Amino acid sequence: MNAASPLPADTPPAWGRVRASRRIADRILKVSATLFSLISVVVLFWILGMLLVQGGTSLSLDVFTKITPGPGSEGGGLVNAIAGSLVLTLLGIAVATPVGVLAGTYLVEYGRGSILAAVIGFLNDVLLSAPSILIGLFVYTLVVQPMGTYSGWAGAIALAIIALPVIVRTTADMLGLVPSTLREAGAALGAPTSLVTQRVTWRAAKAGIVTGILLALARIAGETAPLLFTALNNNFWFSPSLMGGVSNLPVTIFQFASAPYENWRQLAWAGALIITVTILLISIVARYALRKDIVR
Amino acid sequence: MAAGSEALSYADRKSGSQVISLTGRNAIFRALCLSSAILVLAVLAGILIAMFIGGWPAFREFGLGFFTGSAWDTQNDQYGAWPAIAGTLSTAVIALIIGVPLSLGIAVFLTQLAPGWVRTPVATAVELLAAVPSIIYGMWGLFVFVPLFARFFQVPVSNLTEGLPIVGTILYSRSPTGLGVATAGIILAFMIVPFIASIARDMLAQIPTVLRESAYGIGCTTWEVVRYVLLPQAGVSIIGAIMLGLGRALGETMAVTFVIGNANRLSSSILDPGSTIASRIANEFNEALGLQMSALIATGCILFLVTFVVLVVARLLVARMKAL
Numbered sequence: 274m275n276a277a278s279p280l281p282a283d284t285p286p287a288w289g290r291v292r293a294s295r296r297i298a299d300r301i302l303k304v305s306a307t308l309f310s311l312i313s314v315v316v317l318f319w320i321l322g323m324l325l326v327q328g329g330t331s332l333s334l335d336v337f338t339k340i341t342p343g344p345g346s347e348g349g350g351l352v353n354a355i356a357g358s359l360v361l362t363l364l365g366i367a368v369a370t371p372v373g374v375l376a377g378t379y380l381v382e383y384g385r386g387s388i389l390a391a392v393i394g395f396l397n398d399v400l401l402s403a404p405s406i407l408i409g410l411f412v413y414t415l416v417v418q419p420m421g422t423y424s425g426w427a428g429a430i431a432l433a434i435i436a437l438p439v440i441v442r443t444t445a446d447m448l449g450l451v452p453s454t455l456r457e458a459g460a461a462l463g464a465p466t467s468l469v470t471q472r473v474t475w476r477a478a479k480a481g482i483v484t485g486i487l488l489a490l491a492r493i494a495g496e497t498a499p500l501l502f503t504a505l506n507n508n509f510w511f512s513p514s515l516m517g518g519v520s521n522l523p524v525t526i527f528q529f530a531s532a533p534y535e536n537w538r539q540l541a542w543a544g545a546l547i548i549t550v551t552i553l554l555i556s557i558v559a560r561y562a563l564r565k566d567i568v569r
Numbered sequence: 570m571a572a573g574s575e576a577l578s579y580a581d582r583k584s585g586s587q588v589i590s591l592t593g594r595n596a597i598f599r600a601l602c603l604s605s606a607i608l609v610l611a612v613l614a615g616i617l618i619a620m621f622i623g624g625w626p627a628f629r630e631f632g633l634g635f636f637t638g639s640a641w642d643t644q645n646d647q648y649g650a651w652p653a654i655a656g657t658l659s660t661a662v663i664a665l666i667i668g669v670p671l672s673l674g675i676a677v678f679l680t681q682l683a684p685g686w687v688r689t690p691v692a693t694a695v696e697l698l699a700a701v702p703s704i705i706y707g708m709w710g711l712f713v714f715v716p717l718f719a720r721f722f723q724v725p726v727s728n729l730t731e732g733l734p735i736v737g738t739i740l741y742s743r744s745p746t747g748l749g750v751a752t753a754g755i756i757l758a759f760m761i762v763p764f765i766a767s768i769a770r771d772m773l774a775q776i777p778t779v780l781r782e783s784a785y786g787i788g789c790t791t792w793e794v795v796r797y798v799l800l801p802q803a804g805v806s807i808i809g810a811i812m813l814g815l816g817r818a819l820g821e822t823m824a825v826t827f828v829i830g831n832a833n834r835l836s837s838s839i840l841d842p843g844s845t846i847a848s849r850i851a852n853e854f855n856e857a858l859g860l861q862m863s864a865l866i867a868t869g870c871i872l873f874l875v876t877f878v879v880l881v882v883a884r885l886l887v888a889r890m891k892a893l
Contacts, residue, residue, distance in 0.1 A: 497704045526704055
């Protein structure tokens with residue numbers, strides 16, 4: 274009997290008698306899949322390492338206390354850009370949060386099963402990946418052109434438009450996870466839909482909705498393209514009315530990074546480190562809070 | 570709504586004023602939710618309309634020639650979008666050629682090969698790559714990748730392919746600075762990897778374990794399981810994920826602006842500088858006036874329509890799998 278003849282002792286038992294072509298194809302897949310994963314991890318750490326080395330050596334107290342230097346002037350910091358970025362980002366989130374949460378609520382609580390809600394939900398996902406520079410162009414024609422001046426408001430609106438679909442999507446997803454028995458219990462007590470939504474459903478989905486807002490925050494904090502033609506950028510303190518250009522970190526980094534002045538380049542690295550660390554921290558916190566990935 | 574009316578009839582008997590406030594509040598809340606949802610539609614429609622109106626003077630002036638023309642002459646007000654369109658498409662194609670195998674490899678690694686203790690850190694790292702801002706990719710590209718790429722790829726390849734037919738046209742660069750269409754495509758590849766990989770991983774993970782185990786049970790290798798069982802199962806939605814990556818690559822601005830070299834002229838070599846629609850808008854829009862501004866918005870309009878179609882198809886394909 275053939276079956277009785279034992280395999281050579283040195284053949285790995287897992288493989289037995291497998292055609293070389295099959296074995297090689299399998300080996301290629303395993304090696305390349307592992308290698309590709311390794312490459313992506315290496316790229317992440319390479320980027321982080323670059324930021325730590327270049328940005329870390331450029332960080333100093335001046336970065337947080339002095340305003341951005343003009344062309345050719347010595348020293349300087351980023352304090353006006355950091356403050357401007359904070360204002361724009363928080364304003365953007367402040368606008369996007371109520372609209373996004375309410376729209377997400379409509380999709381789940383009122384529009385479930387309706388064609389309108391399905392279409393809005395679908396187009397919201399398209400808006401989620403729309404090129405951010407076009408949102409900048411849109412806000413330019415909508416706000417900057419009629420007002421005749423660049424403004425922080427225009428920048429905040431552009432950021433809000435980018436944050437909006439993120440918040441709508443996560444809110445809708447999270448509300449969808451709330452068991453309908455909760456809503457039915459609320460309705461059985463005689464509460465109208467609005468009350469059930471505000472007092473029961475929102476509370477049940479609170480952690481998820483907050484995560485969505487954090488993810489939106491992480492998304493817009495580093496956005497550069499939509500600010501180019503809206504908030505613009507400059508090397509001064511912005512006016513409290515936010516009219517005229519408002520200095521902000523991403524555009525400052527963009528303008529300083531490849532500039533001919535050494536102190537500008539140093540500041541660009543410091544800014545890049547600050548912004549990346551902030552964003553990665555926000556997204557880690559958000560992901561940890563939710564333990565569910567919403568990259569899209 | 571039924572719940573609302575019951576509350577009304579009960580409260581009706583108790584106090585009139587509370588009824589109005591309760592039903593009123595209910596109606597107002599519903600209207601607020603609805604108008605917020607409509608606002609999402611309005612923004613998308615608004616972008617399209619604004620692009621079209623803003624670009625109309627250029628479309629009217631140059632007609633169909635705007636799509637095929639390659640002049641970008643601010644002195645004589647002659648504008649054609651072809652070099653930017655070609656740059657956008659070629660960077661996106663290069664990004665897909667590199668990014669798709671990378672992403673699928675990562676998805677296979679995470680779902681099929683990685684032991685538990687490796688899976689979570691690698692998955693987190695890939696997701697964090699998605700969170701890194703585009704401008705940081707641009708700086709990494711310009712200061713780290715470009716010099717390496719020029720020295721170890723562009724110079725040797727240019728030396729090798731100089732004078733050769735076809736290959737020499739595509740790969741020879743007169744000034745190997747490292748900046749160019751290929752560089753932009755490679756940086757874009759790393760930027761779209763997390764998006765494609767994350768969806769592909771979800772799709773592979775959704776496939777019932779029984780299918781996989783029965784394939785292993787009849788003696789399939791991992792390659793055969795992936796190729797003949799998993800990919801056909803997840804096929805359509807993985808194409809959707811790839812198109813989602815394509816949508817990202819087409820509209821990406823800052824990273825590309827850093828490394829593409831920003832040349833208005835169209836070169837036949839992918840190692841030469843070029844420009845994309847997004848990079849050209851980013852570079853020129855603030856100084857543009859009149860017809861040039863309109864031409865830039867018109868290219869933005871083209872970009873919007875193309876990405877819109879790509880993203881709609883992508884979402885439909887991805888959604889089909891989720892519905893199963």
